[in-house]
Structures are given as structure tokens and as C-alpha cells.
Amino acid sequence: MLSILTLTRSTQTATYRIMSSETEIQRKEGYHHGDLRAQLVEATRRLVEEKGPEQFSVSEACRVAGVSTAAPYRHFKDKDEMLAAVMMAGMERKFAMMRAAVAECPEGELERIVQLGRVYIRFATTEPGVFRLVFGLAHDHAKREELMEEAPRHYALVENEVALYLGRDEVDEDVKTRAFMLWTFVHGLSFLLIDEKVDVIDMPIDVEGLLWEIARRVMIDR
Structure with a gap:
């Protein structure tokens, strides 16, 4: 098996981290409208990483984000626009x-x-x-x-x-x-x-x- 060297410089860990799924998106009954777009984009990103873009669905992103299935259409025309975001x-x-x-x-x-x-x-x-x-x-x-x-x-x-x-x-x-x-x-x-x-x-x-x-x-x- 190959040993692939891990890069350890500060730039590898400092600048931007993808926050853990447990803390990044919290399920809740209501949400701030201003946060909705970012909330849906992060939910979509998580699903893309877990399942790939081909398996992503709007309804599942809504479930992960904890919002209604109608919520995405305030900001996105369709699934492709969510992926583009x-x-x-x-x-x-x-x-x-x-x-x-x-x-x-x-x-x-x-x-x-x-x-x-x-x-x-x-x-x-x-x-x-x-x-x-x-x-x-x-x-x-x-x-x-x-x-x-x-x-x-x-x-x-x-x-x-x-x-x-x-x-x-x-x-x-x-x-x-x-x-x-x-x-x-x-x-x-x-x-x-x-x-x-x-x-x-x-x-x-x-x-x-x-x-x-x-x-x-x-x-x-x-």
C-alpha cells in the first residue's frame, strides 16, 4: 500500500474549515430568512460530498437543512441552481x-x-x-x-x-x-x-x- 504524505503546514489547517455536520446545520422549526440560502447551500454541499451530485435531491437537502420543501424556491429556481451555488x-x-x-x-x-x-x-x-x-x-x-x-x-x-x-x-x-x-x-x-x-x-x-x-x-x- 502507498503511504501518501499528509501536508502539515499551518495553511493546511488554518484558513477555512468545513464545519462538522453535527454543528453546521441544526434542525429547527423556524429559521432566519437571511440564513436560509446559506443553510441550503451547506446542506447541498454535504449531500454532494456524501452521495455525489447525481444522487442529490432538493427534498433531501430540505430534510438535512430542517426546512420545508417549498423553502429553496425563495432563492433557487431548481436543483441545478442549488448545485451551482x-x-x-x-x-x-x-x-x-x-x-x-x-x-x-x-x-x-x-x-x-x-x-x-x-x-x-x-x-x-x-x-x-x-x-x-x-x-x-x-x-x-x-x-x-x-x-x-x-x-x-x-x-x-x-x-x-x-x-x-x-x-x-x-x-x-x-x-x-x-x-x-x-x-x-x-x-x-x-x-x-x-x-x-x-x-x-x-x-x-x-x-x-x-x-x-x-x-x-x-x-x-x-
Whole structure:
């Protein structure tokens, strides 16, 4: 069996936590209208993680949130809009974690690039259902307009960190190429980890070591 190294830096535990199901959503007769949308989004997120988006139903989200079956339609047109809200909330969490992670390191340091990889993999492995939803492996949400508008700023953050490390004043073609190489590596590794496909490799997988190795190789001066 493979031993997958757990990342233990403070950024792995500090920024945003998914609160436990016992405390995040409490069943009750009434609820504050202002909290209803967030309550339903969190209930939907939990169900996506437990059962997958294909098995999610509006009625079950209502049951988990402790609200009536009519309540969601105050904020959402249908099931797909509820899933899209989960997807967008996940993207916002991921972006905030990325920003916080790079801020922990001095500007222009290679570790800022490694930090982005840590956050990406942590998001994928702690919220695999949402991760799959974001990348269009369910309900074709990757084509939603909200995601098309949100995704570029995530990628731009990677490009900017690459440019900073290289001492570039702008994001040129070389910066774009290196950023793409970094992204494809962590994206592919994330799916291998959540799909448990690394078992085919007869060697221990050191995630932290891999992140540093790929960062060094991609960012070396050519």
C-alpha cells in the first residue's frame, strides 16, 4: 500500500474549515430568512460530498437543512441552481485559501508557488464532490457562466506568482507556459489522489516532495 504524505503546514489547517455536520446545520422549526440560502447551500454541499451530485435531491437537502420543501424556491429556481451555488461557494473558498497561502511567504519565493499546489490538492482531497462539480464531471456545470467568469482569476493568481518569481513585469508567453505546466501537474495529481489511482505505482507517494520537485523543475531558468 502507498503511504501518501499528509501536508502539515499551518495553511493546511488554518484558513477555512468545513464545519462538522453535527454543528453546521441544526434542525429547527423556524429559521432566519437571511440564513436560509446559506443553510441550503451547506446542506447541498454535504449531500454532494456524501452521495455525489447525481444522487442529490432538493427534498433531501430540505430534510438535512430542517426546512420545508417549498423553502429553496425563495432563492433557487431548481436543483441545478442549488448545485451551482455549491460550486461557486467552493470556488470562492479555494481562491481565498490560495490568497491566504501565498501571503504567508515573502514575495518572489518559490514556496509561494508550492503553496498554491498545496491548496489545490487540499481542496480536491477534502471536498472531492465539489471539486468534481467545479470541473464539470457532473451536471455539465463547467459551462456555467458564473464559473467561466470566476475561473480566470484563479489561474491569473498562478501566472502572477510565476511572473514574480521570474522577476517579470508582465505575464508573457514563457510565464503562461510555466503556469500551465504547474497547473496541469497539480490538477492531474489531484484527480489521481481522489480517484485512488496511485495504487498502480509500486512506490510511496510523497505529495509534498512532488510539489517542490515540479516547482523547481518548471521554474528553473532556461
